[in-house]
Amino acid sequence: MTLLNTANRRHFYRHPLQLVLAVCGIALGVAMLVSVDLAVESSRRAFQLSMTALTGKTTHHILAGSGTLDEKLYPQLRRDLGDLTMAPVVEGYVEAGGETLRLAGFDPFAESPIRQGIAQSALAALVDLLTEPGTVLISRITAERLGVGPGAQLTVDVAGSPQTIRVVGYIDPEEKPDPALEGLLLADIATAQEILGKIGRLDRIDLVLSDDPGELQKLQGLLPENVTLVDAAGRNTATTRMTRAFETNLKAMSLMALLVGLFLIYNTMSFAVLQRRPLLANLRILGVTRAQVMGEILRESGLLGLAGSLLGLMFGLAAARALLDQIARTINDMYFVVTVTQFSVSPTALLRSLAIGISASVLAALPAALDAASTRPVRTQHRSSLEQSVRRWLPKLALSGLICGLLGVFLLNWRNAGLIPAIAGIFLVAGAYALFIPTAMLGLTHFCPRTASPIVRLAIRGTSAALSRTGLATAALSVSVAVAIGVGTMVESFRVTIADWLEQLLQADLYVARPAAPGIASDPLPSTLIEKAIRLPDIAGFSLARRTFAESSLGRVELMAYQPAFPERSAFHFKSGDDQNIWKRFMTEPVVIVSEPFAARHGLRAGDSLTLSTSRGMKSLVIAGVLFDYRSDQGLVILRRDLYTELWNDAGVTSLGLYLASGVTAEEAKSSIRKLAGTAGAVLIRSNREIRDASMAFFERTFAVTHVLRLLAIGVALIGILSALLAIQLERTREFAVLRSLGMTPRQLTSLVLTQTGFLGFCAGIFALPLGLVLAIALVKVINFRSFGWSMELAVSGADLWQAPLLAITAALIAGLYPAWRASRLTPALALREE
Structure with missing residues (x-):
């Protein structure tokens, strides 16, 4: 075998370009595979780390179907439930230095049993957080990236409204950067409410519950209408499941490139066999067996695959860092906000890509190896x-x-x-x-x-x-x-x-709405703003919508309560059936319509029923139709606004559509509405073109x-x-x-x-x-x-x-x-x- 190995090595020494091209081909294929794999794993791990840091020991969340809770609920539950572990939370997203940061408001005195690390950080800077307005703690990784530290001021953008906050310390304990806290700003709950425009409101109440069913039943009996108790682990799992199809498609694209790259291995090995046919024939005559020839060719391909895969891992590590930004941005746009951007290397992903590269190379060289082993020596010259x-x-x-x-x-x-x-x-x-x-x-x-x-x-x-x-x-x-x-x-x-x-x-000319992040219900617009806006002489008509979330027999679903400007004509295009007939039924009967992704995800169609958790208990509503909708692949359930108000006791509006009178420009109407918005908090006013x-x-x-x-x-x-x-x-x-x-x-x-x-x-x-x-x-x-x-x-x-x-x-x-x-x-x- 020494003679066989020496002869084969000399061949590659004399034809280095073929060897380099083969290694580069498999390296590119493996680089694409590992870069996508690592970027996807980093994004998923980022979300899990972020959720773990912010959830702590939480077992359940108290959420409001209307988006936010009245802060009076928290002290009421404290009085009625005694020593039950719970803590209020206010959270939202702000922009700073071109990055999206999560601003979380906690009660430092209630945090210790749930989020001990965060509680210790908050207590260390307790005086500043409680006595000075606009003060926050920041993660060390984020502070280093933004170039700020304790005592520095930071300008953040909250839905288009710039605000200045002051950094008073770090969240990370013991001066050790924690990747799980990256992208996090921590504030006292009152400060967070002021910055985010949520005065008097809470996003949720976190609880640590035992397995005692009596405790759970007592708690549910104290919750007001339109407020639900949700399992924390199930909610996080459902959220991470959203991106599964997106990640699978990316991996399939990278695998396609790897398969194309395997052509280079086949080409290199088959050409090497062709060039060495006289040599292999002489070796066969001298006693080298077919199995030895085949083993040598496969061994060479394995070494090529190893070299290409190792090189591909290096390329992939570099590419994954750039790809992570693109994938994280897409996840932020479509699914949920990922604030952790630190790149993480998964040994499992590296080993998996290395094994795939080597195995695929050996498989690609198998035809050449079989050809070398099966060809008769006397015919190798031809x-x-x-x-x-x-x-x-x-x-x-x-x-x-x-x-x-x-x-x-x-x-x-x-x-x-x-x-x-x-x-x-x-x-x-x-x-x-x-x-x-x-x-x-x-x-x-x-x-x-x-x-x-x-x-x-x-x-x-x-x-x-x-x-x-x-x-x-x-x-x-x-x-x-x-x-x-x-x-x-x-x-x-x-x-x-x-x-x-x-x-x-x-269809409307202007839309007035609260800013909202994916997966989080926004607060309603002030009713006074809506009343004044629709009475402006510039306005010829208006539509109202309420976007929120509700629990159902299929899990947490996104709801939209809709009141059209012109009830006589259909506002949607449906997948099947007559649009006008479905619309007429929607406007006159207690039914819902669902988006196509929702119907596809849950195997529903027109005529089926959907059970929703309302303020009046579980309510089963017939699906009147399935509409085309491309907002999200998670789906949407739509019902009339008056029906929603009746079932959830919620008359809030998160989006106002305005139809302008003849001769009125969008800029003129936007100027008038901005004056009305005044101190209404963060409000977005955009034309349909924008x-x-x-x-x-x-x-x-x-x-x-x-x-x-x-x-x-x-x-x-x-x-x-x-x-x-x-x-x-x-x-x-x-x-x-x-x-x-x-x-x-x-x-x-x-x-x-x-x-x-x-x-x-x-x-x-x-x-x-x-x-x-x-x-x-x-x-x-x-x-x-x-x-x-x-x-x-x-x-x-x-x-x-x-x-x-x-x-x-x-x-x-x-x-x-x-x-x-x-x-x-x-x-x-x-x-x-x-x-």
Whole structure:
């Protein structure tokens, strides 16, 4: 085995570029995999750390269905329940230095049994917190990032209103930075109420309850209407479950890049086997067994996979830090606010990516290892034997592709299946299509016109002569470009759908609302502000809405109580049924309508019932219809405002839609309403155009990560085709030398190589179009719906279709520049020598 190992090592020493390309290919694939994995794990861990720090030993929360609790409830429960452990909480979000920070207000005297660490920090600065207005404690990590410390002032933005607060100390105990407290500002509860505009209100009351059912029953009997007791652990688990589909899609995109990168390992190992066929034949004659040859090839691939995976881990660690910001921003926009931004490295994720990289490399090299072990020594001198073997395998590849394709289509059309089978279906369809590409390429080469120049005919026919290389390279590039088409079409479809939905939804000219963070109910607008605003001469009509949360038979749900400006016409577009009939029923009967994501998530449809926890107990309401809604993938339940007021005893309004009189501009009306708002606290006044622009900006942020992963996948394929072209160029060295000897100039040889690479790119671009459209349909109609519950119309951009072949040709030509340059500098006399 020493002789075998030495001989093989020398081969790689003499061909370092092939080795470098293979390692870089697997490194990029592993880097994408580990960067997404680490960024997702960091975001999830950030939320869990933050929740653990703020929840402490809390077992239950007391929450109000109307958003906030009257602070008088806390002392009342204290008197009635005696020694029961509880603490009031006020929390909200502020902006400082371009970061989102969580401002939490606690009662320092009630915190010790629940959050001991926070209680100790608060008691250390108790005098300052209680006697000086606008004073806060800050986490050490956040203070260092913002450049502030004890005694410094910090300007924070609260829903567009700047306020100055003073830092009086650190939250972290014993001068040791705690990542769980990152992004946290701690204040006395009265200070937090003033800063956040929640005077006299609490967000929740935290409790530590025993397993005594009598204690729980007594507590529930003391709670007023529209106030509920919620299990803390279940609430946090449900929140973290929100992002599961989003994370799965990101990991699938990164895995696609890794699979494309495996082509480089296959190409490198099969080319290495081809170049060493004479050597392997001699070793076989000298007594080396097939098992030893196969083991050596697999060992080499494992070492390549190890080197590439280790390099990929380093790249991935660097990329994950940048990717974390994008993922955290998307989670903040769509699900819940993550204030912990510290990057955390998971050893499990690193080991998992390392194992996947090595295993995938060995698997990719398996065909080459089998070929090296099974080829007869007397036939190893013939390159044609490999190509003949490949052509014999084409029908088998096509049959395998047909089977994989049918299985993929079945998984994509499998009703009630989850997201993972659908993603597996996508991979099977793409893989099946790739297996047909070598056969299709062979067919295209026969259409080369006889009138074409000799260089063109030679270049095109040369692709079929090296089908083992060109077919796989074209398939890899084609799949990558098809993924780019599919993802691009999905994004464009989403963009068009969102734009149309916003146009239909935002019917009022101006909207006045309280600012709200994801997952947190906002406070109602002052009733005096609403009354004065709708009486302005500039206003021709108005709509009212109340956004809040309620408990139901399906868990915590988001509610919207809606009073339209024009009751006679439908304000929504429904998934099925006549819009006007459903709307008429909604306006006259005690029913609800639910959003499409809510219905998809819980398996509901029109005619089913939904049980809600109201001030009058559990109330079952019939679902009148399912409407299209793209606010969130968690879903929404809508009912008439008068019905909500009757069931929850809550007449609050969190959003006011205003229709302007003829000739009145939005800026004029906004100026009048700002004067009315005065001291009403944080109020947002935005036109429908501003909301539409902000929504589209949010949309673009959401898909920023997808665009990055798509470009990286194309980059991996670009390296792959470069590797294949180098392999072809090295294999054809003697052929190029003969052509030079027969009179072909260096420029003509360069033209030959670039024509061949351009043809490969053209084939990849043409083959990518059908697959790209199939992937787009699958992403829009299946993956997107199973992930988020959104139905979208397919919007195919003509630019994507003509840009795909151009992208593939450009990528192939760029990859062919170096092989063409090497071919032009060929010395015929040296190349014609036998080794």
